[in-house]
Amino acid sequence: MNRATHRTSKPAVRPAGRRDSRRPDVHQPSLFDAPPNTAPTTYLTTVYRLRVEPTYDGLATALNLRYLREHGFAPQQRTVGDSPALLLQGVVARQRADWCDALASLTGEEVALGYSNGGAALLLGVDEHVYALTYGTLGRFMVADSAMDPTFGIEFAVRALVPEDIRQVRRRVMGTRGRVDRSLVPGGTHIRMYGIDKWGEIVGQITGRTDNPTLTECRRTGRPMRVTGSDSLQLRLALSPDGLRDDLREVARVCRQASPLADLEFITQIRPVRPADPRLAALTAELDHQLGQVAPTDIGVAVPGHAADAVDQAGSYTIRMPRSGRRRSVYADLELADLLAHSRGVPDGQRWTSLRTGQVTVCADAAGRDEIATAPASRWLTAQLAHGTSQLMLHEGHWYEIGDQHRRFLRDEVDQILSRSSDVHLPPWPLGENERIYNERAAGAGMVLLDRKLLRTAQHHRGIEACDLLGPSDELVHVKRADTSAPLSHLFTQGTVSVDALLHEEDARRALIEMVARQSGRELAPDFRPRKVVYAIALGRGRPVTTATLFTFAQVALYRAVKSLRTEGVEVEVIGIAAT
Known part of the structure; x- marks a missing residue:
């Protein structure tokens, strides 16, 4: 082999694993790099469905005006494609973080660092629906809770997720105060493997994958897309106006036309009622009326989950209820009549508030001095009331809707x-x-x-x-x-x-x-x-x-x-x- 031939047979570039300090540092593409000069076509977005009219005036009624005024954020009218929209954006700056004093105390040196949180929300009407797309830490707070449809995310998830590929479930256990369980299977498994009690647990959030080629992300990748459903939906939505409109129309179609999948339908049967639900005013009024009666038919007394063990040792119970006209009273056993004797003395329209601020205490002695457990009086009541075609249940101070x-x-x-x-x-x-x-x-x-x-x-x-x-x-x-x-x-x-x-x-x-x-x-x-x-x-x-x-x-x-x-x-x- 001659000298010239030998030279041309060597590689022109050094192997990627070795660094040559004489050459500029050239970036080597990795598995996770996007192709050059390719802009993303979808973005992971949190979207809420709003119960307002799809007009500029309707969108304005969904704003959290107190929050916007507090931070000086002003809505701006826009159009996204041919859809009316409101854009909100802003930054909240903190001059000094809360943890600065802790570090200064530990080290003896002054630490003074601030930070900023930013966010945005885009409210837009698509056909008969209105959606809020929220971004960053602050976007969620720019929209009023009372305008949000709390059933939206779960409603889509039970119709769209693949039951065999559920990644995460968050559920609340009825009968145990405040207990929330979260189960996570990163690789996905069948919903049955989560062991959810269909009769006594409420699924508040579910994450899985949907294989819907009408959605931009599934069509673009040819693969199922990860979706999280709760009161909102978290999924990748198109970044073009027309693509976004089409994605939201497909979400609406699934919610409107598709039947819940057999393995997921149970999730919809007991749903917590949000504090801002418009039905609560009528429910509270009916509950207030029945609390003023001697023997209401739809109310009972129940033991809060955290007080169950204490009741076994109860020597007496005490009741204290503001505005009832009665002093703290001691009872050998707790009966509904005892709570009603206090609630009837509260003025009309104030009984539920009085129950929430009042207390029922379990005592180990007969005189009501040795206190072993206590809870707001509202948590000791249960009720089952009808509102139109809905059946709603009061349990430990919270309302739940029960499916037929x-x-x-x-x-x-x-x-x-x-x-x-x-x-x-x-x-x-x-x-x-x-x-x-x-x-x-x-x-x-x-x-x-x-x-x-x-x-x-x-x-x-x-x-x-x-x-x-x-x-x-x-x-x-x-x-x-x-x-x-x-x-x-x-x-x-x-x-x-x-x-x-x-x-x-x-x-x-x-x-x-x-x-x-x-x-x-x-x-x-x-x-x-x-x-x-x-x-x-x-x-x-x-x-x-x-x-x-x-x-x-x-x-x-x-x-x-x-x-x-x-x-x-x-x-x-x-x-x-x-x-x-």
Whole structure:
């Protein structure tokens, strides 16, 4: 090979992995670089659907005017394609960050740094709908909550997401104050794998992928697109006016014409009602009216989730309610009539506000001095009211809308539970006889009296009731008298808490065996495990226990209790107690 040929056979450029300090630093393309000279055609956008008219005047009614005035942001009329639009944009500057003082205190040196937050919102009308596209930290705050449609994001998601490719779910558990669970599967899985309780959990946000070639991003990439649905939608929307219009029209078409997918439809059946929902004024007025009555039919008293353990140790309850004309009062048991006695003294139109600022406190002693749990009085009420064709339920101070299909399916499940016969029989319960005396009398028929006798364990150091009566075949019998079905949700929870302790806590089993021996001389097996729970219920005025006499929330609580107990191999029976 001659010298010239050898030279031309060498590479003209050094390998990319080596750096030559004599050459300029040339950027090597990576997998994540966009192709040169190619502008993006879509952008990840948060979009809300607004309940206003698609005109400039209508768009103006959706603005958060207080926020805009506070920061000096002014809306500007625009058109996007042929759609009327309002553009809002601005920056909020902070001269000094809150954490500067913390750093200065720790280091002894002055730290003075500020920052700015920016954002924008674009409100536009497309056909009969109005949307708000929000950007940055501040964009969301430029739009009034009262104008937003809280069903929008979920409504699209249950019709568009692939059920087998759900990436994230956020849900609120009914019956447990404030508990919110978030489950994340980065690679996606079927919605069934999230183990959502269809009857007692509310899905507030769901993330997955949609494969809709009409949407710009799916058509551009030829792949499914990630979408998050809640009260808003987060998805990639086209950046051209015509493309954006077409994307929003497709979103509207899916919401209007597509049926919810079978595996996702349950998500729509219980929905929280937003604080700005226009129906709340009428609901509050009706609730206020019923709170002024002696015996309202649609209201009951219920135990907040965080106070459930405390109720087992209750020696008394205290009620304090502003503007009622009554002093703080002490009661041996908490009845709806006690709360109503206070609420009736509050002026018309102020009762719900008074309940929200008032307090119900659980006390360990009879005098109402040893406080062990407290909550706003509003959280101790449950209600089920109709508004037009809607059924709405009040639970722990929040309103929920119940779908027709949910009520029908739930009713069918509860009918099956109530139809089971039982070998446990209890005597009639005379009107006016309190629960303690009734249980003492019922214990004479082969039962062991365990009412108000607490099992104190490492897990439950304040104590829990194993049951009110231990049946002839070691059934755990829980007894409750209720003028309405609302207090029963706590009864059902008691059954699951007791079984959980007796199955999984050795000290609870040992305490129960010793307690039963002391009370009756009956010997339980050293390896005792509960096999059956019986809920014995006496409803006011001698009504039978049916789906027609149980509030929806009581049905939900019963269904969840049965599901939980059967998972542990424990059977459940519900019996009615006759009234005399």
